[in-house]
Amino acid sequence: MGATFEGLPISEGIAFGPVRLVQWKVPEVPHEVVPDARAEEEVERFLAARDWAKERLREVQEGTKARLGSMEARIFEPQLLMLEDAEVVDATIRYIRENRLSAPRAFEWRMLELHARWVRTSNPMVLDRLSDLEDLLVRVLHRLLGLSEPGDMLGDGEPAIIVSHNLTPSLTVQMNPEQILGLATDLGTRTSHWAILARSLEIPAVGGLVDLSARLKDGQQMILDGRLGRIVLEPDASDRTTYEERKVRIRKWEEELSEVVRLDSVTLDGQPVALRANIDLPGEAVRGKAHGAEGVGLFRTEFLVVGRNSMPGEEEQYEAYRDVVEVFPDRAVFIRTFDLGGDKFPMFLHMPAEENPFLGWRAIRVCLDELDLFRPQLRAILRATAHGDVRILLPLVNDVEEILRVRELLGEEEDSLRRDGIPFSSGYKLGCLIETPAAALDAVELARHCDFFSIGTNDLVQYTLAVDRTNARLANLYNPFHPAVVRQLHQVSRVSRAAGIEVSVCGEMAGDPLGAFLLLGLDITALSVAWPSIPEIKKVIRSFRIEDARTAARKTLAAPSSAEVIQCLADGIGSSVELSDFSGRWSLSRS
Ligand code: PEP
Numbered sequence: 001m002g003a004t005f006e007g008l009p010i011s012e013g014i015a016f017g018p019v020r021l022v023q024w025k026v027p028e029v030p031h032e033v034v035p036d037a038r039a040e041e042e043v044e045r046f047l048a049a050r051d052w053a054k055e056r057l058r059e060v061q062e063g064t065k066a067r068l069g070s071m072e073a074r075i076f077e078p079q080l081l082m083l084e085d086a087e088v089v090d091a092t093i094r095y096i097r098e099n100r101l102s103a104p105r106a107f108e109w110r111m112l113e114l115h116a117r118w119v120r121t122s123n124p125m126v127l128d129r130l131s132d133l134e135d136l137l138v139r140v141l142h143r144l145l146g147l148s149e150p151g152d153m154l155g156d157g158e159p160a161i162i163v164s165h166n167l168t169p170s171l172t173v174q175m176n177p178e179q180i181l182g183l184a185t186d187l188g189t190r191t192s193h194w195a196i197l198a199r200s201l202e203i204p205a206v207g208g209l210v211d212l213s214a215r216l217k218d219g220q221q222m223i224l225d226g227r228l229g230r231i232v233l234e235p236d237a238s239d240r241t242t243y244e245e246r247k248v249r250i251r252k253w254e255e256e257l258s259e260v261v262r263l264d265s266v267t268l269d270g271q272p273v274a275l276r277a278n279i280d281l282p283g284e285a286v287r288g289k290a291h292g293a294e295g296v297g298l299f300r301t302e303f304l305v306v307g308r309n310s311m312p313g314e315e316e317q318y319e320a321y322r323d324v325v326e327v328f329p330d331r332a333v334f335i336r337t338f339d340l341g342g343d344k345f346p347m348f349l350h351m352p353a354e355e356n357p358f359l360g361w362r363a364i365r366v367c368l369d370e371l372d373l374f375r376p377q378l379r380a381i382l383r384a385t386a387h388g389d390v391r392i393l394l395p396l397v398n399d400v401e402e403i404l405r406v407r408e409l410l411g412e413e414e415d416s417l418r419r420d421g422i423p424f425s426s427g428y429k430l431g432c433l434i435e436t437p438a439a440a441l442d443a444v445e446l447a448r449h450c451d452f453f454s455i456g457t458n459d460l461v462q463y464t465l466a467v468d469r470t471n472a473r474l475a476n477l478y479n480p481f482h483p484a485v486v487r488q489l490h491q492v493s494r495v496s497r498a499a500g501i502e503v504s505v506c507g508e509m510a511g512d513p514l515g516a517f518l519l520l521g522l523d524i525t526a527l528s529v530a531w532p533s534i535p536e537i538k539k540v541i542r543s544f545r546i547e548d549a550r551t552a553a554r555k556t557l558a559a560p561s562s563a564e565v566i567q568c569l570a571d572g573i574g575s576s577v578e579l580s581d582f583s584g585r586w587s588l589s590r591s
């Protein structure tokens, strides 16, 4: 049997092939001091390399736009802006003139200085931004040192699985899915820019492999499973058979699922379920619809801010929100206001480094403090209400005051839109995510001021169990089936019913077969799941009876441990639902 390595699932698909190591490394720059007379020549050389890099990035951006769409193309904006920024350009020129450094040395110094400053002043998870900076550093240095272009490293040779310490968006977007069978990286999470591009390009990918790239050699054979986040190195014949069979099974399963898309999401005994899509980019709305979604239950809007040097304008936001609403003119679209902080830091906010960013200046707290950021978003969402059934969803609410303040701001923005003669519909709804035990326990009060609740189990689990959701070391402690979580879900469901407001769940738990079974059993009949999982979860919903789910859920409320909660559910759902292979991390960690 080959050696197995567990990482983070980033982009689905199973790949078999040889390893090709790609070292996206800053090249060695010789320390060179130039004579006075040559300083201006070096300045010219630097500016020429800068102009060339701008030109190349624009080409890559145009290519990305044509291939993947304009949202994906925006990923290159921070780098283009850096090439105009006085902090980068003027400072490099100063180092050449004042310290007599060669152009590559001066540029390297300046960029490393900025790198060190960003690392110090922000959370380490600013890695995505740092990788933009590194991308630029490598590109410009290669030019100045007369080395071949970094994209050439991908080569046109035999199809291979790229293994690298980290990847950059510009490298990823140049990949041809026919040549690049898969991607495996030491760093990187699902929200890294290159990860978003890998999913758009449908290249299987696994990240978070720690130091794997330092342990492999070119040409070693590998199996990569992007759905499980697993690597098998030097697989033997039986590994190959296992994964070949798994691939065939997944393909068959996907064929079956495509038939489910047009069917209603209803349990065997006739309980309808509102099954909606979670999306991260506007373009995913169409894909969600094609997968059978009945609206959007969570539109994460951070793509508009993360990785950008400036605040997004109202018009740009309005267009993005309207585009999604127009895909579902008769269905609900839940637009979540910016959920920044935690692990998402836009450059322009200069967010301070915090000891505990997940307990820090995050989500609604940031928005209520930064009205220059928040007001244009509220205004843009209000304008989108003219096109459909828009629900405004507030993240990480703990307190009724936060909702009241947002209502006040919305009132002011409505007045301003009326004054400007800009259309909107006043029939929109406002609600909050239930993501903390405080919100769950205080749901009665929050319900008085909300038109709906959406339970964000990803955060609710992290805050209930005091387990950082991004810490791979604690992954087996992060358990959505913990009795303390189940009781809160039950409580919020009861409160919502009593208050007559809709409650849905939009955390990953809703996309897990046992999770969906439990939630329906607790009378939460609106689920929002990552759009690719919709057919799968619809098939599960169609295969059990709500009455069985209720019986099992009642039992879980008396279960003393997570293991027993899971047991009650597994017994109740019956053998017709396949769990271990397809239901993701939680079901797998059970087996
Ligand atoms: C959640 O916390 O469950 C949620 C849906 O939001 P996010 O994963 O974006 O924090």
Ligand code: MG
Pocket: 395, 435, 456, 458, 459
């Ligand atoms: Mg959340």
